[in-house]
Amino acid sequence: MSENENSKKPYVTYGDRCCGCPGSTLPISGCRFTLAPMTDRYVEIITEAVAKVDTSKVWKNTDHLSTVYRGKQIHVVDAVKACFVHAYREGVHMTMEATFTKGCPGDCDADCFMAEDDIRMNEEQIRDIHFPVACKIALYPMGTDSYMKEIAHVVNRAVDLNLYDCSTHYATYLYGDVQDLFNYFDEVTRYCGEKISHYILEATLSVNSPTPRQ
């Protein structure tokens, strides 16, 4: 056996789990996100924002690529919103790539706080902060043939809320105030968490882009 093969990591296996059988028995929602402030001061902006979030009701981890929060849906969205708002700087272009999800057959009952009430820890500090956000979203309802109907339902809620901008290849574009956008994320992740066994809502948020919307 070559040295190369000796050092190879073991294969992963996810067993025979399939959709409809989440790997966790608890209703764990999660979000993994990457902040990218496009300025020389990005380190201070990211570290300050991550530190300012009250994470007492979510499990969290930050590494070289991203931050993940896990717990009850309402607290995960509250914490992600707080991190994004705390990282906002007037005039600084920034993106946040965020994956909201629940129900993966490969999930487990670890790394989460679930026995919490519904009082959001960050909302009071951030609810009066307003700035416009451009955003692209894509919803992936897993393990079903008729997922386009679920996607249309979720997109049309954005139409109802005047957040819908346009449809384009591989994404739906939204535009609106940060408060309205996160209210929408809160509603959609609650809806999908109840209706869809395993969903992924992939979002890229952008503020202060020098490129005008088309």
Place this chain on the structure above:
Amino acid sequence: MSENENSKKPYVTYGDRCCGCPGSTLPISGCRFTLAPMTDRYVEIITEAVAKVDTSKVWKNTDHLSTVYRGKQIHVVDAVKACFVHAYREGVHMTMEATFTKGCPGDCDADCFMAEDDIRMNEEQIRDIHFPVACKIALYPMGTDSYMKEIAHVVNRAVDLNLYDCSTHYATYLYGDVQDLFNYFDEVTRYCGEKISHYILEATLSVNSPTPRQ
């Protein structure tokens, strides 16, 4: 009817299309990506990189949020790789969020160039450029119950190629040279495009992070 309702955009509808019935009759692959160089010079880096890519074999569009390429799988990956490599600057932390995909029931036969040979337009200019990349990926095979097996297969190819770093909540972490990583993306998108009616490979690439890998 209130003014608000008058100005509301029309609802989207994706009809009764379901998985296994791609909206396009052509085998159109695509990638939508967002570059984020974390430096005050981000505008020049992004615009220069986008302009330097030879896009003669892909359909393209850039807007305030992202760039999209559509066409034959080999040329889409070639163009995305070129844009990433051209945006690389020594010492500058940068992320690229990229959605590689094919087969969406909502797709259509527009906005692509397909009648092309397999000679890559950018490879020769970029194939000798090397730098390490940290990356997280998530594969979403749509419309099937047994998607965890396809995910395991694709992750285990990264193990074979010594690109696999670790598994974590909602993502698989990779680490390796930019050439090896894009060879992997080329192989995986070809495999998924042939085996899975509708797939999404979501990736976030990161270079020059000041945070060490754990």
